[in-house]
Amino acid sequence: MTNIGASNGLLRQYFPKGTDLSRWNAEENAEENAEENDAVANALNSRPRKTLGWRTPAEAFDELLRSAQHTGVATTD
Numbered sequence: 001m002t003n004i005g006a007s008n009g010l011l012r013q014y015f016p017k018g019t020d021l022s023r024w025n026a027e028e029n030a031e032e033n034a035e036e037n038d039a040v041a042n043a044l045n046s047r048p049r050k051t052l053g054w055r056t057p058a059e060a061f062d063e064l065l066r067s068a069q070h071t072g073v074a075t076t077d
Helices: 003-014 021-025 027-045 057-071
Strands: none
Touching: 003 027, 027 057
């Protein structure tokens, strides 16, 4: 299974096939939707992944940012 396929499978736990995703853009429920979206994002980003050496996506991203700071990434300043 590809990383995309695995990610889609994880998303299906929260948004079953056939879920009307247009409601997530509805302005009348924006605050409620944001809270639920944040909860799903937190759950997925806190879940260890085999492809990341059993680190969480949040840990891998943090490591990437830290390594970029140490290597002196070019800036536009």
